[in-house]
Amino acid sequence: MAVQSEDSGCAEAAGDPVALSRKEYSVSSRAAVLEGPRRLQLRRIAIPDELPAGAALVRIEGGGMCGTDVHQYRGLAGAAGQPPPYPMVLGHEPVGVIERLSPDASPGWGVSVGDRVAVEPTASCGVCPRCAAGQRHQCPDRQVYSYLPIDRAPSLWGAYADYLVVLPGTVLHPMPAHVEIADAVFFNPxxxxxxxxxxxxxxxxxxxxxxxxxxxxxxxxxxxxxxxxxxxxxxxxxxxxxxxxxxxxxxxxxxxxxxxxxxxxxxxxxxxxxxxxxxxxxxxxxxxxxxxxxxxxxxxxxxxxxxxxxxxxxxxxxxxxxxxxxALGAESAAFAQAVAVLASGRHDLSALHTHRIGLDDVDLAVRILAGEVDGQDAIHVTVVP
Ligand SMILES: [Zn+2]
Ligand SMILES: [Zn+2]
Structure with a gap:
């Protein structure tokens, strides 16, 4: 397993990202790993030289947080009944930049290295009746980011990290550069x-x-x-x-x-x-x-x-x-519509964005969203690496 654990708690284990060389960044990724209920640790996970077939590597710019993160943190089953498969990298609402594409990555993605994208939370088969009906979140073979264990290589399956590996069967949406990151990660809700x-x-x-x-x-x-x-x-x-x-x-x-x-x-x-x-x-x-x-x-x-x-x-x-x-999840067409609405600037979302928190403090961020931290009332939390 290509994972190194750091032995102190989340906040202390972060290290100083400024002190890291560019080289170090390119070979490993920090990742907020949920080890079990209420046990979150920042770990360093190797970035694979070779991506899984058809996959993409996304450099995370930000990840939105929602009630699902709180459920996972508390050890509760997801909305569809799935138990959290600890240990796993938390975060399922990512926006980032395509850093690398596997040679056989889907031409259907229509993206190039350097493109800014919003990543739908589910990789699905794309051919079953549910997928054909646009209900990819109900695909019997779906894989949901943050619900994949780090035991499965290359481990980077969550948004609260420097990098995310995106599986084929995931829908990517180009995110215009002018959309500020807290607004951009709001594409999911x-x-x-x-x-x-x-x-x-x-x-x-x-x-x-x-x-x-x-x-x-x-x-x-x-x-x-x-x-x-x-x-x-x-x-x-x-x-x-x-x-x-x-x-x-x-x-x-x-x-x-x-x-x-x-x-x-x-x-x-x-x-x-x-x-x-x-x-x-x-x-x-x-x-x-x-x-x-x-x-x-x-x-x-x-x-x-x-x-x-x-x-x-x-x-x-x-x-x-x-x-x-x-309803449980969003239908596919709604993600594209959400990006278009955000890009239009028709709505001022600034009052919704109550917290912007770094990878060092994901544990605190989840507890704030859960209403467990006195004096902090969160609506929308963005985690930025
Ligand atoms: Zn969510
Ligand atoms: Zn399917």
């Missing part, structure tokens, strides 16, 4: 938001919508719903931090309701009709009840977080003939 609210959720121009939970996903969805031309964008949540409601307004929310017991308020805002679509981004059982109560006849309720056995109010769903939709 924005793709999910576009996929959930428009491609799967079906939002049409002029429709009234309810967004429950103004966290990273909910706020990204406001951007997506603006892109869809939604009418009233009502945001409800029980956030500790009122700032998230301010950000929701700045992104285009027309109404904010700082509680979840607000079905009557939603009906008032919509002239008694209820919203056309409600999107629940929380794991709270009363959020699902709000979504159902606030949605008008024939409308759609969508949720994307696990709710355990909480259950939906079946009779209310039936009485109003509501449609229930769910």
């Amino acid at each position: 924005l793709a999910a938001a576009l996929s959930w609210t428009i491609d799967v959720g079906g939002t049409q121009r002029g429709e009234d919508v309810l967004v429950i939970g103004p966290g990273q996903r909910g706020l990204a969805s406001i951007i997506a719903l603006k892109e869809a031309g939604a009418g009233r964008i009502i945001v409800a949540g029980r956030e500790r931090d009122g700032r998230k409601f301010d950000i929701a307004r700045s992104l285009g929310a027309t109404d904010v309701l700082e509680d979840l017991d607000v079905a009557d308020a939603v009906l008032d805002i919509t002239g008694g009709r209820g919203v056309h679509r409600a999107f629940d981004f929380t794991p709270a059982p009363d959020a699902l009840r709000l979504a159902v109560a606030a949605t008008g006849r024939g409308g759609t309720v969508m949720y994307v977080a696990r709710h355990g056995e909480a259950g939906l109010p079946a009779d209310d769903l039936l009485r109003k003939e509501l449609t229930v939709k769910t």
